[in-house]
Amino acid sequence: MEQTNHPKARVIAFYLPQFHPIPENDKWWGKGFTEWTNVAKAKPLFKGHYQPRIPADLGFYDLRIPEVREQQAHMAQEAGIEGFCYWHYWFSHDHKLLERPFQEVLSSGKPDFPFCLGWANHSWTNKSWEAGTRKQKEMTLMKMIYNEEEYTKHFYDILPAFKDHRYITVDGAPLFLIWKPLDFPNTSAFIQLWLNLAKENGLPGIHFVGLQQNIENGNIPLHKILTRDIPSQGSMLYKEILDNGYSAVHGRGYNRAEFLSRPLYEIVFRGICNRLFNHHIISKCDQRDINKHLYTEEDKWENVYPMLFPQWDRTPRSGKKARIYTHSTPEVFGEQIDQVLNLVEHKQFEHKIVFLTSWNEWAEGNYVEPDLKFGRGYLDILQKKLLKE
Secondary structure (H helix, E strand, C coil): CCCCCCCCCEEEEEECCCCCCCHHHHHHHCCCCCHHHHHHHCCCCCCCCCCCCCECCCCCCCCCCHHHHHHHHHHHHHCCCCEEEEEEEEEECCEEECCHHHHHHHHHCCCCCCEEEEECCCCEECCCCCCCCCCCCCCEEECCCCCHHHHHHHHHHHHHHHCCCCECEECCEEEEEECCCCCCCCHHHHHHHHHHHHHHCCCCCCEEEEEEECCCHHHCCHHHHHCCCCCCCHHHHHHHHHHCCCCEEEEECHHHHHHHHCCHHHHHHHHHHHHHHCCCCCEEEEHHHHHHHCCCHHHHCCCEECEECCCCECHHHHHHHCEEEECCCHHHHHHHHHHHHHHHCCCCHHHCEEEECCCEEHHHCEECCCECCCECHHHHHHHHHHHHC
8 A cells, every 4th residue: 555645744553453352351351352342331421421432434343354454454544644553462472462463464465554563561460451440459360571582582473574564664674662661670681682683684673662651640749730830751751761772752641631631629539539438530631631731842852753642531441430531523633633743843754753542442432443423534634634734
């Protein structure tokens, strides 16, 4: 597939593969569990709450079907999206989950649409997909293993993907994103090992990208929250990642934006109810306010790749413990796209990377695929902003 027009930015969309059953999810969550399980059972929690969210053009799809993957790629390409960043669940050489859709894309050569991998390097617990909703004690279902032997096996497992002509590169090197970039016992040693292996196997290197919020949630004094004096900590947090050998940072600003967007009474009252009475009241943010606070000066750095964040509602997974963004529409998303295009305007095109969160995180209300309410609205506004204006 080729773009018919040159896009104004390199938009890469995160892609969730959990739309097919696997034996492990059958065991942990019930027979036939997929992302659709939580989506379909969601209920509105207040008047006007948009739940459940029902897919339109693609229906309740199964990612084992090649035609679905082709349709998704065609929609994304038409909207100006450069490629998908498939979430990659590698725990050890013997324990990989949800790998089938990407492996079939890789082995079949279809769809002919760019891709890269994002390593979701976190252990799975019995609350992974229903965070905060289960009353039993949290326990680990699948544990991440970090050691040199596993690093080497991991590299060679995905080397065929790195060498595929569809793999997204930056400055000639394959892009590899890591969810928790500093969780390794020795981050720089892991990165150096992979860089050495890359060169030994004919690659110019690897463009490592670490994902990082621009504030540390647990490190903000209450008086700062109450006075709305929450400056970005991106300069410090991003620098730490870069100092550990990463090529770039995928900066995320929604945690800070939520603190600055939520009404003060809600922050205080909800905190009291949660801590003293273990009672959860509904927490809302206006997407228009989120947009005002989502970006900071660090997003203009050449080696910082900002996010696009069209909508968010995790209640299908977490019920009242989730946060809900209201007034999310394609038009409001269009305003956000304008902001991010201004941020990357003066970067080299190779580094005008923007990560779209997300293509299909339906149980987080975080997607641009067509639904019954907005149709192709989110894709249409992407196309307009990226390709037509």
